[in-house]
Amino acid sequence: MDRPGFIDLRSDTVTRPTPDMRRAMAEAAVGDDVMGEDPTVNRLQDHAADLLGKERALFVPSGTMANLLAFVSQARPGESILLHQDAHPFHYEGGNVAVVGGLLTRPLPGAQGKVAPETLAAAVVRSGDHHLSNTTVAALENTTNRGGGACYTPDEFAALAAVTRAHGIRLHCDGARLFNAAVATGAAPADFARHCDTVCFCLSKGLGAPAGSVLAGDEATLEEAHRYRKLLGGGMRQAGVLAAAGLHALEHHVADLAEDHRRARGFRDALEARGVAFPLPSPTNIVYIAVPGAPAAAAALAEAGVRVFATGPDRLRAVFHRDVSDEDAARAAEVFSRVLLG
Numbered sequence: 001m002d003r004p005g006f007i008d009l010r011s012d013t014v015t016r017p018t019p020d021m022r023r024a025m026a027e028a029a030v031g032d033d034v035m036g037e038d039p040t041v042n043r044l045q046d047h048a049a050d051l052l053g054k055e056r057a058l059f060v061p062s063g064t065m066a067n068l069l070a071f072v073s074q075a076r077p078g079e080s081i082l083l084h085q086d087a088h089p090f091h092y093e094g095g096n097v098a099v100v101g102g103l104l105t106r107p108l109p110g111a112q113g114k115v116a117p118e119t120l121a122a123a124v125v126r127s128g129d130h131h132l133s134n135t136t137v138a139a140l141e142n143t144t145n146r147g148g149g150a151c152y153t154p155d156e157f158a159a160l161a162a163v164t165r166a167h168g169i170r171l172h173c174d175g176a177r178l179f180n181a182a183v184a185t186g187a188a189p190a191d192f193a194r195h196c197d198t199v200c201f202c203l204s205k206g207l208g209a210p211a212g213s214v215l216a217g218d219e220a221t222l223e224e225a226h227r228y229r230k231l232l233g234g235g236m237r238q239a240g241v242l243a244a245a246g247l248h249a250l251e252h253h254v255a256d257l258a259e260d261h262r263r264a265r266g267f268r269d270a271l272e273a274r275g276v277a278f279p280l281p282s283p284t285n286i287v288y289i290a291v292p293g294a295p296a297a298a299a300a301l302a303e304a305g306v307r308v309f310a311t312g313p314d315r316l317r318a319v320f321h322r323d324v325s326d327e328d329a330a331r332a333a334e335v336f337s338r339v340l341l342g
């Protein structure tokens, strides 16, 4: 839905390619990527593998597919995976790990969408008892979507990786917003990735590309992921047009994520000063707002020109991104305070 003057805070996925990005897409050298012959896809994959310090990276259509490939490449049917109870694959990926992978999900508790090492250790099942579903993969979300955009630090990843290593299971990072975590903590993406067997990130969220994610890891796992990508219909042909947008985003848009975080902070500060309540901290670009009757409040806000999602009966979510200016953020705070406080 597109209206002039309308501010869209539903998600950072609504970002549109800039004129420079469109130019890079139009000028991309392309080939058939299913045959491994698209030079721009190959350049993106090599660049992403370098950035993350991994042997190999694979360009895939979405974050959902990146997570799914990580799970099915590292766990066999009947095995179990550990995820936070608010994790995106647990809530919003159609139960694909069960449908496609035949995997059991063990959801874990933890503040702000983060898992503590003791919680992870206590949930691992490794047993010869055939009653049980052995755990083979644990996944961490960084930043946490339903946890309010919270970040792990590299040290926290190291402590969690010590647990997965000790139990002989694999560690995956759903880094849909890994670059937000990197910008917010001052760490490099590789500082997180070095503790994980596989890691993915999305180009299509705050980085502003129209589509695409990257999954990275060791050669053998990525070879299996490549097989599953084809099996699931994720092999794209002249995908260099999309990869060019991703390369452009990595080159030109990463630092701008700090601006999104600053605008989210300013929006929250303005509303907090007027007495609005927030159920979670907002360290990056995602702000949850506590509002009784959230679906009706979202409809009233949309009527007043600001779109957000009601993510529960008493919770709204506003996500800041590169298509929201300083003026938009200030106006959104005004509209919120008028609609919510009267």
Ligand SMILES: Cc1ncc(COP(=O)(O)O)c(C=O)c1O
Residues within 6 Å of the ligand: 061, 062, 063, 064, 065, 067, 088, 089, 141, 143, 144, 145, 174, 176, 177, 202, 204, 213
């Ligand atoms: C944390 C997280 N993981 C994975 C995804 C899935 O990404 P996609 O929408 O590209 O499938 C999202 C999307 O919002 C997300 O927030």
